[in-house]
Amino acid sequence: MSTYEYLLTHEIKPSQQRICLMEFLLKHRIHPTAEEVYSRLSPSMPTLSKTTVYNTLKLFVQKGAAQMLTIDERNACFDADITKHAHFLCKECGKVYDLHEVPSHWQQLPEDTLGHLIDEVQLYYRGTCRKCAEKQAKKKLKPTK
Amino acid sequence: MSTYEYLLTHEIKPSQQRICLMEFLLKHRIHPTAEEVYSRLSPSMPTLSKTTVYNTLKLFVQKGAAQMLTIDERNACFDADITKHAHFLCKECGKVYDLHEVPSHWQQLPEDTLGHLIDEVQLYYRGTCRKCAEKQAKKKLKPTK
DNA sequence: ATATAAAATTGTAATTATTACAATTCCGTA
DNA sequence: TACGGAATTGTAATAATTACAATTTTATAT
Numbered sequence: 001m002s003t004y005e006y007l008l009t010h011e012i013k014p015s016q017q018r019i020c021l022m023e024f025l026l027k028h029r030i031h032p033t034a035e036e037v038y039s040r041l042s043p044s045m046p047t048l049s050k051t052t053v054y055n056t057l058k059l060f061v062q063k064g065a066a067q068m069l070t071i072d073e074r075n076a077c078f079d080a081d082i083t084k085h086a087h088f089l090c091k092e093c094g095k096v097y098d099l100h101e102v103p104s105h106w107q108q109l110p111e112d113t114l115g116h117l118i119d120e121v122q123l124y125y126r127g128t129c130r131k132c133a134e135k136q137a138k139k140k141l142k143p144t145k
Numbered sequence: 146m147s148t149y150e151y152l153l154t155h156e157i158k159p160s161q162q163r164i165c166l167m168e169f170l171l172k173h174r175i176h177p178t179a180e181e182v183y184s185r186l187s188p189s190m191p192t193l194s195k196t197t198v199y200n201t202l203k204l205f206v207q208k209g210a211a212q213m214l215t216i217d218e219r220n221a222c223f224d225a226d227i228t229k230h231a232h233f234l235c236k237e238c239g240k241v242y243d244l245h246e247v248p249s250h251w252q253q254l255p256e257d258t259l260g261h262l263i264d265e266v267q268l269y270y271r272g273t274c275r276k277c278a279e280k281q282a283k284k285k286l287k288p289t290k
Numbered sequence: 291a292t293a294t295a296a297a298a299t300t301g302t303a304a305t306t307a308t309t310a311c312a313a314t315t316c317c318g319t320a
Numbered sequence: 321t322a323c324g325g326a327a328t329t330g331t332a333a334t335a336a337t338t339a340c341a342a343t344t345t346t347a348t349a350t
Contacts (some may be wrong), residue, residue, distance in 0.1 A: 015316085015327060035307080047315095049329045054308065056328095070215045070269075074337090075307060088261050097261065106251035106268060115275030116233050116242065123251060124215075124267045130260030160298065160345085180336080192344095194300045199337065201299095219308090220336060 010065040020045060021056050025066060025080035031087070031096040033075045071096060071124045084121065090129035092136075099125060155210040165190060166201050170211060170225035176232070176241040178220045216241060216269045229266065235274035237281075244270065 003023045007014040024041055025032070032040070038053045057078050060066035066080050071089045077096055079087075084107040086099040106123050128136070148168045152159040169186055170177070177185070183198045202223050205211035211225050216234045222241055224232075229252040231244040251268050273281070 013326080017328070033307090047329075051309085051330075052328055068218065070218050073213065073215050073221050076218050086255075088258070088263070090261070097259065099255070099259070101257040101259070102255040103250070105248070109270075110231075110244065110247040112246040113233070113270075114242065114244070114246070115278070116235070116270075116272055117274075117278050118233070118270045118272040120269075120271040122269045122271075124265075124269065125254075125258075125261075125263045126265040126267075127261055127263040129262075133260070133262050158297080158346095162299070178336090192300075196301075196338085197299055 007065065010060075010063045012059060012063050012065060017045070017048065017052055018056055018059075021053065022060065022065065022080065025060075025078060029081065029098075031069060031077040031079050033072075033077045035075070037078070067122075069096065069122070069124075071122075071126070086123040086125060088125040088127070088129070090132055091126055092128050092132035095129060097129065152210065155205075155208045157204060157208050157210060162190070162193065162197055163201055163204075166198065167205065167210065167225065170205075170223060174226065174243075176214060176222040176224050178217075178222045180220070182223070212267075214241065214267070214269075216267075216271070231268040231270060233270040233272070233274070235277055236271055237273050237277035240274060242274065 001009075003019050003026065004014045006026075007018055007022060012018060020041060021037060024037060028040075030036075034050070034053050034057055037057065038048065038050050041053075042048050057066065057068075060078070060080075061068045064082065066078050067082055069077050069079055069087055071077070071087050072094065079098075081098065084104070086102040086106070088097040088099050089095075090097070102123065107121060109118050109121070146154075148164050148171065149159045151171075152163060152167060157163060165186060166182060169182060173185075175181075179195070179198050179202055182202070183193065183195050186198075187193050202211065202213075205223070205225075206213045209227065211223050212227055214222050214224055214232055216222070216232050217239065224243075226243065229249070231247040231251070233242040233244050234240075235242070247268065252266060254263050254266065
């Protein structure tokens, strides 16, 4: 299915910008911030405005075509993978990873919600990612230089 | 145990301000933002500075005496209840609720973490809280006024 | 009690992310 | 081809957080 059609299935009118942004999200399976989306696309879309990026990402989330992650305190980031899956934030490098391998119990809504109506669940892990852990291990091996 | 002692057990030197802040967090089991802590304590602590609130809350989190929640996109909020428990954010009123009644599977760390070292887990729900849901129901009953 | 040094607190200014809003551009339809 | 509504843009405003230097507090040694 083309990005054009994909947007339509989510009731999003597929404009130039929206197609480009969604294409970017779908292609690069990173978890970009609004800023990142802007700076990566801006070179090839000279007229793109940051406001459009914010508006469009918000629209995607409203229409269920992307999810917003608040795992990083500093800024929201976005994920075009709308299947329920856990996320991991490395406190060292700030990168956000998918964690599809987490058992999926948590995705089911609890029986007792105190009367609250739930329409979203997210599971966040934080710590040190593999790469950063390896770097730190190396540093310790040769402490003096 | 006094708040004074409580801070000591977390290796936090118990200054006036730290005691007051921690007391506030422990007493009011809300999930205040830094701003909220400041505006609620400021009347009784005329010299209190917002920077101190930020510094102190960050210290509490570092020392494991409180946890920071990023469930609300706009600003971090803090919880002196450091037991693992789920949280619910009402998108209508912005309030954050504890959800101790959620089955605790999610709290266990997954076997396969792709090599990442996990030291924190948080489970977030979002939706409409009971109060807001009731309000909305009432509105629908008498639509014209 | 007093001097001293380190740690904590404060106030201000800077930074960063996000939103508000008015002006302009784009696009489908008559 | 003109019109009108939606989308996009740029700028300015807002809000949360941090940086940092100056001041105050606190604990300790004299």
